[in-house]
Structures are given as structure tokens and as C-alpha cells.
Amino acid sequence: SLCSIIGLPTIMKLFDGKLFLVDMFSGDSLISVFDIKTKNSLISFGRKGNGPEEFLHISNIDFYRNKENQIELLVFDSMRRKCISYNYSELLKNRILEGICMNIDKSIPNLYELYKIDNGYIATGRIEKCKYVKLSDSLKVIDFMGDYRPKPFKSVPNDLHRLANYGKTEFSLDKRRMAEIVYKASVLSLYDINLNNITQRWEYKIDELDYNVVDGSVVNNSVMGYLSAYVGNNYVYALYSGVPENIHEIAT
Numbered sequence: 001s002l003c004s005i006i007g008l009p010t011i012m013k014l015f016d017g018k019l020f021l022v023d024m025f026s027g028d029s030l031i032s033v034f035d036i037k038t039k040n041s042l043i044s045f046g047r048k049g050n051g052p053e054e055f056l057h058i059s060n061i062d063f064y065r066n067k068e069n070q071i072e073l074l075v076f077d078s079m080r081r082k083c084i085s086y087n088y089s090e091l092l093k094n095r096i097l098e099g100i101c102m103n104i105d106k107s108i109p110n111l112y113e114l115y116k117i118d119n120g121y122i123a124t125g126r127i128e129k130c131k132y133v134k135l136s137d138s139l140k141v142i143d144f145m146g147d148y149r150p151k152p153f154k155s156v157p158n159d160l161h162r163l164a165n166y167g168k169t170e171f172s173l174d175k176r177r178m179a180e181i182v183y184k185a186s187v188l189s190l191y192d193i194n195l196n197n198i199t200q201r202w203e204y205k206i207d208e209l210d211y212n213v214v215d216g217s218v219v220n221n222s223v224m225g226y227l228s229a230y231v232g233n234n235y236v237y238a239l240y241s242g243v244p245e246n247i248h249e250i251a252t
Contacts, residue, residue: 019035061075073085081103081111
């Protein structure tokens, strides 16, 4: 069955009836593609390493249309601070052509995710000035935007608070809306992606971000919140945990 061969993926994404898996613990190819209907493996690619077409840590993948209206697969390596774009139709033909590699602006450290939008890119991470940074098509900084959740107490170090805000963003297929979750908070937010900025449409909050700092580490006082989200045409679907965090459990 499909369940027996997907391994231990760190990223799972559905697109065009295909399941894309990123498994950083895989011995060979880090990215695998399966047909959902037939359950057949279509292609595997992306080796681990420091080579031109290799990755150290794939932190997210994204799909977008280029200027020629062709679908591209973007693979972001947060450790090497680079992204590689592959032609989607050529991938499905099992033709692994050399991707287009671009390096991130060195002035912005600690990035987690990178997504292509109509007029550039949006990146998330432990950014000092705000939660999001907008980048040009050449991956140069244009602007900073978005706020972190409020601090539970004023004396918490800024870098630890940015770490506590770690979560996930998901975009609609047209890249006009963006959902945001914070793993340690029970908060789901939806934003509109405009030409020059990001504006919040609504926020649904069960519990605010609440934690203590113990021996230099963030310890959650509340339950784990939202784990993932999907932005559909008319609804936002979210997976909610609602149980206490257990650092001894993995891949659950």
C-alpha cells in the first residue's frame, strides 16, 4: 500500500492529483512523487549534500506559474539559503532537468519558508523586525510586514519569543490568500495578499500563545494548537491538536 512506502516525511503536499513527499531521512532521493489514484511512484529526485542540485534541509516546497504560464515546483533549502525551481511538466515526464537556482538575500537570517507570489516572494522565519519579509523576483528585500503574537511576559528574550511563534503558512492556489498558524497557540489567521502588503481578513482564537522559559527553552503552558491548514475557494480547513505537547513523541 501507499502507507507502507512513504517513509517518515517532513513535508506532504497534494497538487494536481499527486502527492509530493519530502523525507530528509531518506537514503537516496529526498523528494518523492506519487499518483493518488494509482498509488504508483512517479519520480524521486533531490539528493542530500552540498552539490549544485543537492539539499541539506528542505523546509518547504511550493507551486506557482511563471511568466510563460508554466507551472514550476519551488524547493527551498533553509540551511543553504537557496531555492531551486523545476519545470513541473518535465518532472512528470521523468526528466530531471537542471533547476533554476537562486540564493537568498544574506541580510535576512533564520528563514523557515519561501513562497512565490505574483510580484516576488514571501518568506517567514525568526525575522527580527517582523514575521514576514517580502522579496523581489531576484530575492532581494523589499519590505517587512506582519506581527508576532503578544509576549506572555515582557522579560522574555526577543529571539526566544520569535522561536515560540514558529508555525506554518499555507496559500490559496491563486496566491491571493494566506493562512497562518502557530503550533504553540490555538490561533488561526487568514490574510489577503495585496500588491504592496499583507492585510489580515480575520483571526479565530481559542487560546493565546502562552509559555514559560525554562533553562533557556520555550515550554508551552497550554495545549498544542493548530498543526496544519488548507485554504480552499470558500473555506479554510484546519487540523487542530488540543492536547498537551509531548517532546518525547515524534511523527504523531
